[in-house]
Amino acid sequence: MVYILLVFLMASVMLATSAIRKEASLVLREAPEMVIQRTVAGRQDPIPLSYLDQIRDIPGVMSCEGRLWGYYYDPVVGANYTLLVPGSGEPAPGTITIGPGVARTRTSGPGDIVEFKKVAGGILELEVASILPDRSELVSSDLVLVSPEDFRAVFGSAPGLATDIVARVANPRELVTIAEKIAGRLPDTRIILRDEMLRTYDAVFSWRGGILALLLLGVMLAFVIVSWDKASGLSPEERREIGVLKAVGWETSDVILMKFWEGAVVSLSAFSLGVLLAYVHVFFFSARLFAPVLKGWAVLYPQFRLIPFVDVSQLTALFFLTVVPYAVATIVPSWRASVTDPDAVMKGLR
């Protein structure tokens, strides 16, 4: 049982972490290759749209555009939303499109009114036009799509400014060169490449996975104790069994081989069952046990079903960390019992 629990927990963490990373990388594949932010005294500041021309002039830049987005704290439910003006298909002024998480938190649907505090004072009432599909909930859960006019009313940003600029390049191999050219031309900017975002996601989820693995150290310790207990002695029944087998004509090697297969069958079954349970837990129940740790804290949790993805190398590592030590742990005491004369094993049992 301890064995199955350990494999289940470890495999759950591995499957969930790698699936979330995979999901994030799939989502980010669609992200712009380059994001340009303006920084003032090391902090992000709205970027003038006049920069667009200077960026566009750099050879290799295919297109660039300003984006309007920002975080909005909703005191009614205590959640943060991401307000975004989409590049195309923006909602009509006075209406919004909300993510599934926002809809759940506010219990709002199409036709309902959501209030936003304007920067100039007063309330801006926006009508929910539609809800974003569940499919992209990992990134769209907290999204609120607004028109540029409504965005500026909430954030007070001047018409000539954007939150940041996104650029696409013709040849991805020129990305670094182009980024260097932008940084040279516009010294108050910071350039973030898509690969850097991917690495950050990777690092965040690996770190969270690591924290969980650390928490599971207790379970691992229990497993080590179980294995050690097995390795340090046999139960009287097992000793008797080996004594009988030796007495009826089994060689030491026959006993060890039998015990090895016994250990292999037990550990392989436990491993398979643990991995299967972990698969069901992660991909059918969205890793409920670890979701808070893996997803991070939020009032507004995205609800999504992870795309099944199994990292074979991680499972192989788990296999060697659990099955092999257990199999060895069963062989050692059997070998110790089976090298003694069968009558010695039998004597204490009569």
Added chain:
Amino acid sequence: MIALDRARKVFGQGRPNEFTALHETSLLIEADRMTVIRGPSGSGKTTLLSLIGCMARPTSGRIHVLGREITSLPERFLTEIRRRTFGFIFQQFHLIPGLTALENVILPAYPTGERRSVLEKRAAGLFELFDITAKSRSRVEWLSGGEAQRVTIARALINDPAVVIADEPTAHLDSKLSGEFMATMGRLRDEGRTVLIASHDPLVYDHPSVERVFHIRDGRIDGESR
């Protein structure tokens, strides 16, 4: 023929708890006969059987089994002799729980590498011989004392041994079952097997099939009858 030449067995030699279970013993057990080692508990009967049955080595002295000196053989060869030459019937039956009667019976033959179907066929013959065919697929913990005893005898015979060794075989049987057991041993002897029994049960050593009785006490053979 089995011969002991000044065989001696000491446990815990050189330690404070050193104990001589069998003093220098020379003995000749004739082939195709039924011999009983008679003696009280702790007299050294089981130790003697262990030495003869290649389950332990003597501390000193030599043992010959069917003309072959076995004392100096490596463990692998001893095991081979134990498997091919001897069939053991233990006092506590020593069947392996969790397995069926059939699986227990074919256990001694597994290392021979014979096909399972061949072993099962041979076991079926033994089950029929001992009238326990109906119990062959039952787990051994569900068997009665008499049935378990017969499964133990079947297990002892699966490799068609020349010598059958039984240690206190009637200790857990009533008089009727003890009588049946001795009759079975008589049949085995008639088939041309050597039967060696250690017992302090008069139903055994007084049985008409028994041809020779050695008396053992305090690790020494102190008499012989019949």
